[in-house]
Amino acid sequence: MTNGASGVLLVVETRDGAIRETSRELFGIGRTLASETGGSLAAVVLGSGLDAAASEAAALGADRVLVADAPELAAFTVDAYAKAVDAAIDATSPAIVLLAGTTGGRDLAPFLATRRDVAYLVDCVRLARQDGSWVGTRPVYQGKVLTEVRAAGDGLTFATIHAGAFVAPEPDAGRTAETTALELNFAPGEIRVTVKDLVQAEAGPSNLEQAEVVVVGGRGLGEAANFKLAEDLASVLGGAVGATRAVTDLGWRPHYEQVGQTGKTIAPKLYIGLGVSGAVQHTVGIRGSETIVAINRDPDAPIFKMADFGIVGDVQEIVPKLTEKLRAVRGG
Numbered sequence: 001m002t003n004g005a006s007g008v009l010l011v012v013e014t015r016d017g018a019i020r021e022t023s024r025e026l027f028g029i030g031r032t033l034a035s036e037t038g039g040s041l042a043a044v045v046l047g048s049g050l051d052a053a054a055s056e057a058a059a060l061g062a063d064r065v066l067v068a069d070a071p072e073l074a075a076f077t078v079d080a081y082a083k084a085v086d087a088a089i090d091a092t093s094p095a096i097v098l099l100a101g102t103t104g105g106r107d108l109a110p111f112l113a114t115r116r117d118v119a120y121l122v123d124c125v126r127l128a129r130q131d132g133s134w135v136g137t138r139p140v141y142q143g144k145v146l147t148e149v150r151a152a153g154d155g156l157t158f159a160t161i162h163a164g165a166f167v168a169p170e171p172d173a174g175r176t177a178e179t180t181a182l183e184l185n186f187a188p189g190e191i192r193v194t195v196k197d198l199v200q201a202e203a204g205p206s207n208l209e210q211a212e213v214v215v216v217g218g219r220g221l222g223e224a225a226n227f228k229l230a231e232d233l234a235s236v237l238g239g240a241v242g243a244t245r246a247v248t249d250l251g252w253r254p255h256y257e258q259v260g261q262t263g264k265t266i267a268p269k270l271y272i273g274l275g276v277s278g279a280v281q282h283t284v285g286i287r288g289s290e291t292i293v294a295i296n297r298d299p300d301a302p303i304f305k306m307a308d309f310g311i312v313g314d315v316q317e318i319v320p321k322l323t324e325k326l327r328a329v330r331g332g
């Protein structure tokens, strides 16, 4: 590195003492970039009660783990987290700092980058070192177009990573890392925000991730009431109902039923998509399905490219007949 810095620092968020999935995903890309910079992979783990999380960071591939364990870090605040990450940067002198594209990560990265007057690459799905500076690729226009952004200069750079863009590595429980506790003392009034309560989003009764059959309804079902078609079909197959984001955004179905990049990842034996176009943000969550069936009236719908079986037609006509036939065959 021209500025003498090398290596990668990951900002690892935890919840209830465990590393969050979006932070686990940082380790895959982190390892690759550390090799490219010829440096090591450091991780600063933030939260409260972090013994297990610190070992997991080592198992996931960190060479060096800095543990920022304090009651003040139990819930995210920019002031407390910025202080901890600043201390980790001073201790490791990385070429790049990677953060998950969570609400916290997107708050923290521009705050830290602005204070240090350095570059910040937002929402990267790819990241590489090219001709001495960092180049991030990020989706724009609802993911329809990818754009490349080059960081100005060759100095320290911050980047947030798009959720789901990289796969978390398999942990190696036997792996160890140099682990250091960061000494952090917070003065009264230094943390300007007090988190009074954390309210968990409704988990819902759905067993989407375990179901062997999942019937996903898309906007092509036309209205919320037509989800009866998906429910009846799922019921005759002993399966669960899922939804696309278009549907949950419309309020037709609860968010906990959403499948895809910002919803659940499923791997059933059988996936049936009703009026689902097959946008990449949806299909990324169904790739593990053994058999994919799609019913869509548009023969050019992208979902047909990955479907094992496709029916071109109107869901209103086809689904009731299919359900009836299956009920007769299965004797239900």
Ligand SMILES: Cc1cc2nc3c(=O)[nH]c(=O)nc-3n(C[C@H](O)[C@H](O)[C@H](O)COP(=O)(O)OP(=O)(O)OC[C@H]3O[C@@H](n4cnc5c(N)ncnc54)[C@H](O)[C@@H]3O)c2cc1C
Binding pocket: 141, 142, 143, 217, 218, 219, 220, 221, 222, 243, 244, 245, 246, 247, 258, 259, 260, 261, 262, 263, 264, 274, 275, 276, 277, 278, 279, 280, 281, 282, 285, 295, 296, 297, 298, 301, 313, 314, 315, 316
């Ligand atoms: C950052 C980001 C994250 C996202 N995360 C997710 C995610 O997690 N999950 C997700 O699903 N999406 C996600 N999306 C949204 C995604 O890009 C698509 O907009 C969404 O998946 C489209 O949903 P849909 O297929 O239901 O609707 P549409 O794209 O509107 O497709 C409806 C389909 O129904 C068909 N159709 C219409 N009427 C009928 C009929 N009567 N019979 C048969 N077929 C019919 C049409 O031909 C069309 O193909 C995300 C987008 C972004 C930018």
